[in-house]
Amino acid sequence: MLLGCHIMVVVVVVSAVPKAVQEVSGSMEQVGVDVGVMMSQVLEHHLTGCHLVLVTTTLHLYVSTSVIRHMGVRVEAGVAVEAGWMLSQDQLTQDHLLQGLWGDIRTTCRALILDLTANNSADSVMKLVEVAGLWQRSGTVVVVVGKRAGVKAVLLHHSLRNTLHALYLAPHDLTFHSPPRSSNSRLRKVLEKEASVSERVWVYRRCLFCNNGEADVQLIQDWNLTSPPQHTDELFFNAERFHDFMGLKMKFSAIRYFPYNDYTPDSSEPGSTVTLKDCLDARLLSVLEPALNCSSEIRAQSERAWGTLEDGQFTGMMGEFQREEIDIGMPTAPAVERSVVLDNFGAYQADVVCPVSLKPTLLPQYLSLIRPFAGELWGGLLLSVLAWGVVMWLLQNAWWWVTGDRGVKFSTALLYGWAVLLERPTSNPPVNDSGRLLVGWWLVFCLVVTTGYRSSLIAHLTVQGKSQPPETYEDLVSLDNWKWGTQSWMLKGSPGQYFSRHTDPVVQEINRRMEPLTATEGLHKVLEGRNSFITPRFYITVVIDSHYTDSYSQSPFYISKTGIKIIAAFGWSFRKGAPYYRRFHQMVLRLTDAGIIQHWTDDVIARRVKENRAAAALDPIATLSNEKEMVLGMQHMQGAFYLLFLGCGLVILILLMEYIVQYHPRLNKTFAITTRPEE
Secondary structure: OEOOOOOOOOOOOOOOOOHHHHOOOHHHHHHHHHHHHHHHHHHHHHOOOOEEEEEEOOOOOHHHHHHHHHHHHHEOOEEEEEHHHHHOOOHHHHHHHHHOOOOOOOOOOEEEEEEEOOOOOHHHHHHHHHHOOHHHOOOOEEEEEEOHHHHHHHHOOHHHOOOOEEEEEEEOOOOOOOOOOOOOOHHHHHHHHHHHHOOEEEEEEEEEEEEOOEEEEEEEEEEEOOOOOOOOOOOOOOHHHHHOOOOEEEEEEEOOEOOOEOEEEOOOOOOOEEEEOOOHHHHHHHHHHHHHOEEEEEEEOOOOOOOOEEOOEEOHHHHHHHOOOOOEEEEEOOOOHHHHOEEEEEEEOOOOEEEEEEOOOEOOHHHOOOOOOOHHHHHHHHHHHHHHHHHHHHHHHHHHHHHOOOOOOHHHHHHHHHHHHOOOOOOOOOOOHHHHHHHHHHHHHHHHHHHHHHHHHHHHHHOOOEOOOOOOHHHHHHOOOOEEEEOHHHHOHHHHHHHHHOOOHHHHHHHHOEEEOOHHHHHHHHHHOOEEEEEEHHHHHHHHHHHOOOOOOOOOEEEOOOOEOOOOOEEEEEEOOOOOHHHHHHHHHHHHHOOHHHHHHHHHHHHHHHHHHHHOOOOOOOOOOOOOOOOOOHHHHHHHHHHHHHHHHHHHHHHHHHHHHHHOHHHHHHHHHHHOOOO
């Protein structure tokens, strides 16, 4: 019994059984029964727990009848389909029936049985197999029963191009369809005679790579129907046989995107073959090709685009997958709409898109006196001085009103609080206890504040503060008069879709104000100030380290440590149902788990930087071209000039007031009266 399968609807087309079928000779019926017994052995030893699908031209063939009988006894889930009837239905009915043909997502094993014993049955059956999408399920086991003459035509059929395990059982070339109605037919007697002497069954197997990497057919056994149960252990290839691709030559499509892929075209024609440079794809191929005994033909993608979906058809590399013109595309990223035409696995760490800005610069020296405290703390201190002066003035005047003593002027109370804060208190403290207590608590407060200010001031004078560059996209949006740009290709494909379709207001604002630039233009704008350049980190790291970094590893640019991953991962994509997808995936996972991929990433970037610097003929001890000798300039001493201009301005205002008073007699007389001493 096939355990582990889930129950599903069995699609069977029932029609009246001709009377002649019921009157078939015992020998012919026995042949069909024996073939069915052979099929049951295959099911029992290799397909236990699999979801079974039987495709035939009519359910009244001996083999089909016997298989269905065994399916009814041993199988918990299965589907029997008449190919001609299925193909005769309208498209909507076909789609509805095909949805349940292969089971559901819980189905882990599938087997397909094809009964081709009827005359002219192969065409309709194989057409249904193609329509049902067998080519997308390379792991489905296929068992065919048919005539010996059709072995190669079936096992090498285009619909089985991705099938890993396919078996063909070819009994003696008998006519397995229903004999003529007349029981005295000469043909019937001939068939009975042939059935009595024909007991051999040839067993063929489809080998996927044995013909120099191409598929071929192998004769593996010669069974006897009347002998005891046959050995079926070697019917299908084991996993080890798929570790050697036997010289398979695969077609690659490549798009230049360092460090994942980089190449030199062999000619100037679009879509020409290329020679890979040192990159992650080249290193991965150098390991996989000898290990799997395969080779590759790599061509540049003619449109230099991954492609988008337009009216049901893909462009670029995705279009090549849809038309099955290539086997593997590199590098690519997973996407929901792409999963219809390819299978993808992540091999590399996805590049992070982050802003590049100027490195933190030294803050101006004239702000050193106010930098120890934040703005809100300075405001709190001023309000505290004012509030304390008001409270002191009210207390002293209330004391004067009660005792009749003299009060305190408001300006005196305010200046007293200010003097204590500056550690220069006056020598006339209050005479009442409430005033002394208020002054005492004010002294404690000022002690704490002045101690904190003094220590922070020393720190800021010792180590000059630096500005804070934008770290996140929120920082970019919050800055006033700040601009940013990115490369033109970042506004297309998956990156462009990310920025244009994202619902976050910050990302929407970033996309709205994004300016298309080249890498050189973007970095030059960053050098001008109040600009950032949004770009993949791996790519811009190579550019900056190659052309904008001196021998002391000093660069004017700051690459943000906080970015966004527009795509989940980068890797390779395989045409849908490719039989070697799983083996490639297994090997790449081993390299990733061992840390080889990450080591390659760092090494490839470091080597490319050295190559670029050598190609630019950079002196190993030379500094950055725009680096200048550091001398004191106006920006360092501007605080002193500001104080000088402020003092000169005050002097001019006082001089102007003296002039007005001196040369206007009326004002001079008023001023003289107000300033005359009392007699």
